[in-house]
Amino acid sequence: MNTIAPAPAIKKLPPSRRILGIVLGLTGAGITNLALGYTAFSLYTRSTKFEPYDPTHDDLTxxxxKKHNPSNNPPICIDHAVKTIPLAKLKEKEQAKLTTEFCRGVWSGLGYAYQRRYLEKKYRxxxxxxxxxxxxxxxASSAYEVGTKITDHFEVVEHTPEKVIVRCGDSPLNTDPRPSDGLFSMEVTTDEKAQTAxxxxxxxxxxxxxxxxxxxxxxxxxxxxHRLYTKLWMETATRKLLA
Structure with a gap:
């Protein structure tokens, strides 16, 4: 008996929920499949935690x-996931390279595979x-320079040694304000004293x-x-970085 629920039809969702419609589709397709069980998923992602993050955070200033939210509209969804790994367990330890490798791991990892195939079939x-x-x-090999467009759903708008930020929610070809909009940041901080990333x-x-x-x-x-999806992305991305 097939226990995998079909992904919801994205066209039936309001425009402002385009991102989350894809999230639910992926979830229904098997990410948190009941056959796997929530307990097993929680065990797999137990190293990923969420920190307090709200509209008063300095990031939003x-x-x-400000460029991508000029009217300072309130977020409809905001969260911040973290995972700490000893530097000794990582293949790459230099800050800028580690940031780029983390970004590569997010987009080429298994966590993004279903959404990538869905978007490819629909828009490529x-x-x-x-x-x-x-x-x-x-x-898995892109340098993710500013302007890089990913599967007609993300565009790199900032890349520093510490972070890669992409605009998300709609096609990068739509540069106007959008009902489904936002920024997604992949960041790495290192602690030399603790020898962790x-x-x-x-x-x-x-x-x-x-x-x-x-x-x-x-x-x-x-x-x-969305938090389940974020935890999955974190785990599949960081596990690609392990030595």
Whole structure:
């Protein structure tokens, strides 16, 4: 008996839930499949924790956040996942290289595989998508320079030795304010004294259109699903970095 529930039809979801519709589709397709069990999933992702993160955080006052949310609309979903690993367990230890490898691990890892295939099937053949990253090999080797477009859903808007930030929620070809919008940051901080590296995944989803000025947070079930998805991305990305 097939216990895998079919992914929900994205076209039936409101535009502001495009990201989370994909999240739920992936979840229903097997990420937290009942056959696996929530307990087993929790065990697999037990090293990933969530830290307090809200609209008062300094991140939301930086130039890149202000540029992509000029009206300062309130987030409809915001979270910050972390995982700390001893440097001795990592193949790469230099800050800038580790940040890029972490980013590569997110997009080429198994955690993103289902969504990558879904977006590829739906959008790759459309006009203007030829220069985007689609193949797993490309995602595993890209330098992720500013302007890099990923599977018609993400675009790199900042890349420093400590972080890679992508705009998300809709096609990068849509540069206007969007009902489904936001920034997703992949960051690495190192502690030389403790000899550890801490990996961060930060998500800030916003309706950046005028209507988003009074937007309410998404229902708890969407926030919960996104946290599960984030934990999966963290685990599949960081495990690729282990020596």
């Amino acid at each position: 930086t130039p890149v956040f 053949t459309l006009e203007g998508r030829q220069d985007m990253l689609w193949e797993r090999g490309e995602l 801490t990996f961060h995944l930060k998500s800030v989803f916003v309706n950046t259109t005028p209507e988003g000025k009074s937007a309410e947070p998404l229902p708890w079930r969407f926030q919960f699903a």
